[in-house]
Amino acid sequence: MPELSYREAVRDALSRAMREDDDVFIMGEDIAEMGGSMGVTQGMLDEFGPERVRNTPISEMALAGTAIGAAMQGMRPVAEIMYEDFLTLATEQIVNQAAKHRYMSGGQLSVPVTFRTQGGAGWSPGAQHAQQLEAWFVHIPGLKVVFASTPSDVRGLLWSSIYDDNPVVFFEHRTLYGLKEDVPDELEPIPLGQARVHREGDDVTVIATGRLVHEALSAAQEAEGEGISVEVVDPRTLQPLDEETLVDSVKKTSRCVVAHEAVTRMGFGAEVASVIQYSAFDWLDAPIERVGAKFAPLPFAPVMEEFVVPHANDVLAAIRRTVGRNGN
Amino acid sequence: MRVAKVEQKGTLSDADLRDFFREMLLIRRFEEKVEERFRAGELPGFLHVAIGQEAVAVGVCRALEEGDVIASTHRAHGHTLAKGTTPNELMAELYGKLEGCSHGYGGSMHLYDVERGNMGANAVVGGGLPATTGAALAFKFRGEPRVAVAFFGDGATNIGTFHESLNLAQLWQVPAVFVCENNHWAESTPGWQHMPIEDISQRAVAYGMKAVKVDGQDVEAVYKASRKALEHARSGKGPVFLAVETYRLVGHYIGDPQVYRSKEELQETRETQDPLDHLRAKLELSDDEVEEIDREVQEIVDASVEFAKNGTEPKPEDALKNIYA
Numbered sequence: 001m002p003e004l005s006y007r008e009a010v011r012d013a014l015s016r017a018m019r020e021d022d023d024v025f026i027m028g029e030d031i032a033e034m035g036g037s038m039g040v041t042q043g044m045l046d047e048f049g050p051e052r053v054r055n056t057p058i059s060e061m062a063l064a065g066t067a068i069g070a071a072m073q074g075m076r077p078v079a080e081i082m083y084e085d086f087l088t089l090a091t092e093q094i095v096n097q098a099a100k101h102r103y104m105s106g107g108q109l110s111v112p113v114t115f116r117t118q119g120g121a122g123w124s125p126g127a128q129h130a131q132q133l134e135a136w137f138v139h140i141p142g143l144k145v146v147f148a149s150t151p152s153d154v155r156g157l158l159w160s161s162i163y164d165d166n167p168v169v170f171f172e173h174r175t176l177y178g179l180k181e182d183v184p185d186e187l188e189p190i191p192l193g194q195a196r197v198h199r200e201g202d203d204v205t206v207i208a209t210g211r212l213v214h215e216a217l218s219a220a221q222e223a224e225g226e227g228i229s230v231e232v233v234d235p236r237t238l239q240p241l242d243e244e245t246l247v248d249s250v251k252k253t254s255r256c257v258v259a260h261e262a263v264t265r266m267g268f269g270a271e272v273a274s275v276i277q278y279s280a281f282d283w284l285d286a287p288i289e290r291v292g293a294k295f296a297p298l299p300f301a302p303v304m305e306e307f308v309v310p311h312a313n314d315v316l317a318a319i320r321r322t323v324g325r326n327g328n
Numbered sequence: 329m330r331v332a333k334v335e336q337k338g339t340l341s342d343a344d345l346r347d348f349f350r351e352m353l354l355i356r357r358f359e360e361k362v363e364e365r366f367r368a369g370e371l372p373g374f375l376h377v378a379i380g381q382e383a384v385a386v387g388v389c390r391a392l393e394e395g396d397v398i399a400s401t402h403r404a405h406g407h408t409l410a411k412g413t414t415p416n417e418l419m420a421e422l423y424g425k426l427e428g429c430s431h432g433y434g435g436s437m438h439l440y441d442v443e444r445g446n447m448g449a450n451a452v453v454g455g456g457l458p459a460t461t462g463a464a465l466a467f468k469f470r471g472e473p474r475v476a477v478a479f480f481g482d483g484a485t486n487i488g489t490f491h492e493s494l495n496l497a498q499l500w501q502v503p504a505v506f507v508c509e510n511n512h513w514a515e516s517t518p519g520w521q522h523m524p525i526e527d528i529s530q531r532a533v534a535y536g537m538k539a540v541k542v543d544g545q546d547v548e549a550v551y552k553a554s555r556k557a558l559e560h561a562r563s564g565k566g567p568v569f570l571a572v573e574t575y576r577l578v579g580h581y582i583g584d585p586q587v588y589r590s591k592e593e594l595q596e597t598r599e600t601q602d603p604l605d606h607l608r609a610k611l612e613l614s615d616d617e618v619e620e621i622d623r624e625v626q627e628i629v630d631a632s633v634e635f636a637k638n639g640t641e642p643k644p645e646d647a648l649k650n651i652y653a
Binding site for chain 1: 441450452
């Protein structure tokens with residue numbers, strides 16, 4: 001079993017798809033010689049050449065829209081949007097075009113495009129290079145949305161996204177790129193819409209995405225020492241959402257914490273909380289707790305940034321509140 | 329400057345041009361009928377007709393080869409008919425019927441006919457330009473001798489997608505043709521208020537793209553310029569920008585009172601810039617000949633209304649289909 005970092009796992013999925021299938025190609029800013037701003041596509045230019053590892057101008061509308069046009073002709077492009085903050089520049093194309101061509105054409109078209117992007121705080125990039133905007137795209141019928149938190153997940157989910165016949169917005173977390181894990185030689189595709197139970201527990205379910213999966217796991221470890229048994233579930237695909245796994249888990253534990261790095265207000269966790277309260281209302285023994293960033297743009301100064309985004313201790317505090325300990 | 333001169337000599341036969349006349353008249357009568365049925369309250373949504381711009385749709389689309397694709401705009405009826413969608417399928421779409429070319433999901437501003445190479449009309453100005461570059465990129469990847477063609481107006485040349493798409497198309501030398509229908513109005517805003525230059529082709533020249541100026545009221549000129557542009561793109565020499573000078577002889581939308589435009593100017597434009605008048609004069613068609621063609625296309629248009637009215641209403645819950653593949 002080779003050990004792959006999250007970064008290498010993304011590269012592995014892209015490279016395998018491109019080896020197998022001439023219709024798959026990647027495009028984005030600085031992805032060729034430079035290997036991407038996060039080094040994800042390093043070495044791919046040498047293997048696949050400049051036609052299929054296609055550097056683009058700083059031109060997100062055309063980058064996204066060209067990928068859409070190629071996808072409508074049956075290619076399977078993977079467009080890298082360097083920072084998810086820059087999705088704002090491509091949003092017209094993703095929201096009005098990619099998401100709606102199939103619908104507006106009455107089912108005549110498919111748009112099998114994947115938009116890879118990344119973000120995440122923890123290194124003081126400031127307000128325009130680390131936002132977590134996944135919730136925006138979950139709101140758009142016609143898009144699928146993926147947020148992977150481990151090397152094996154990111155590899156299997158990216159593969160499935162490339163081969164999905166719908167547009168997928170694929171979120172990666174910047175601080176996870178160095179995370180390593182043993183993965184099988186064979187790439188195992190992970191179906192979109194399937195949550196992963198990372199850790200089983202009896203008292204509280206933490207439903208977390210991205211970096212917060214790892215914060216939740218470390219909070220769960222801590223809680224165990226206090227006699228609280230925590231289950232950690234990562235939806236992995238935000239749209240479609242594996243409601244069944246999430247609801248079943250809460251029906252078992254009767255308590256729920258939702259956790260993500262994005263701003264709490266109108267965050268993805270709000271939707272999850274709604275799903276849980278509706279489907280597991282009679283099972284709940286405590287209000288659903290929400291963990292997310294405070295309602296502020298990301299500040300530059302490390303102490304302020306640290307204050308704004310959530311960490312394991314915030315998840316732990318929420319867990320404790322659901323079981324009525326150290327409530328505040 | 330790399331703006332080529334438009335070749336004026338014709339090689340189309342009279343029979344070809346008569347056929348063009350018939351198609352342009354069909355589009356004209358179709359849109360007049362659309363206007364009439366809209367005012368009668370039969371058509372939902374809102375509608376934009378391209379009366380005055382028929383020669384552009386016909387001239388460009390007749391120059392296309394099998395396998396070429398187009399992306400259209402909110403003013404799409406002419407392009408759609410010229411690309412081969414039947415009047416019945418188009419009218420049924422405007423009535424929101426399942427038999428419509430977008431099966432009732434699109435409407436006037438979202439006309440698709442993928443099998444016939446119509447990748448969709450776009451209600452976002454400039455929205456279809458990046459996908460045109462992308463389609464052309466796919467053709468280049470696969471070594472297919474196909475061309476992707478975008479229609480858009482002068483108003484669209486101010487939006488970012490226009491500039492980004494032209495830049496990328498030229499940079500990557502993809503087989504695309506960008507057809508700018510300069511009708512001098514961005515909705516109600518005249519060209520002089522939205523563009524600091526007079527020669528719109530300069531915008532393409534700025535990207536190093538071959539640009540050609542065309543008289544959009546002369547269908548033969550449009551056809552010939554399109555043939556050349558398509559051949560250029562298809563042979564791998566890169567994209568072409570067609571700066572087509574045309575006129576919108578009606579308002580922005582059906583019912584537009586056109587308070588921004590003087591009645592005299594409109595009247596004069598109608599009298600001097602109607603592409604059907606131009607072609608009729610060129611072909612020296614008699615009143616009887618025109619009447620005969622007119623009768624024939626009117627029947628087709630009337631039949632399309634009947635077809636549409638007798639079409640199938642979607643079920644409300646059909647709204648939940650076709651969201652995902």
